[in-house]
Amino acid sequence: MSADTTSETAGRNDVPWLSGDQQRDWRSLVALLATLPPAMDAQLRRDAGVNLFEYQVLAALSEAPERTLGLSELAELAQGSLSRLSHAITRLERSGWVERRSYADRGGRRAKALLTDTGMAKLEEIAPGHAREARRLVIDVLTPGQLSALGDAARAITAAALAGATEACRQAGDC
Template identity: 65%
Template structure:
């Protein structure tokens, strides 16, 4: 068993039989730590740019963008939450802020009981068109232009593979009695 950060200070009573744990190699640990650093630094950097230049956060931007791509710029909140990768509670708070700005309206779905939908207003579309160029420049600066075309394709493939696994885990958790 390697004597590195993959094994340090892990009590036997927490892990059980340490010999059965498939510890990371030094190379795997280095790459895992690089991914963790990426996950910890990229989202705040993207968020800071949007807040500084447009007064919205990344989640709100993705809500606006998701609505802009939807038919009639309208989506049921549960579908929008999945698209924007957030909980219904987080989405509700974001929609409230976007409504106050006049960029989104919320209404009951006609003929669907308690379901609620959000619609991007013309003002919201104008705001998205105003802020999208700055966001794209930041995406290019921090990610796209730092990679070769082959690296970007590989990154996309890797991201989709990992996302598929995490989304499957999230869907499974929602099927449990106390989930979602």
């Protein structure tokens, strides 16, 4: 073997390849991630004229004290970037469901979002259909044990992904 071939083989042996069962489960997760969000999004668009991200924004605001959150915190809760959130807030403002407000914070100006009474009424109108779709696609097809395990797994995966994103952000100096 040449040095190049030896190095190439050693590199391939260092790869933590997935077993057959792990590949099957990984592909199942990828399929879930590719099919569930668009299905939930389609229901919300069809029934309420909002997308899944906008619904998450409305829901997060509805649960916040005084139905108000800073945009950075809201972006984190809705699992989106500040840019994506800004576009969503603009759409929700046009409907009268959210207001963007400025406030002073430690010598600077920041923005926060407020869920309006009209927005709360809209959320209360669309939440039942969203809950029915969540039940149809996830809750009712799993046993309580499966649902609990899925929740535990989802939280662990999310934590690992967020930790990796935070570290990448720190290394790039973007946060």
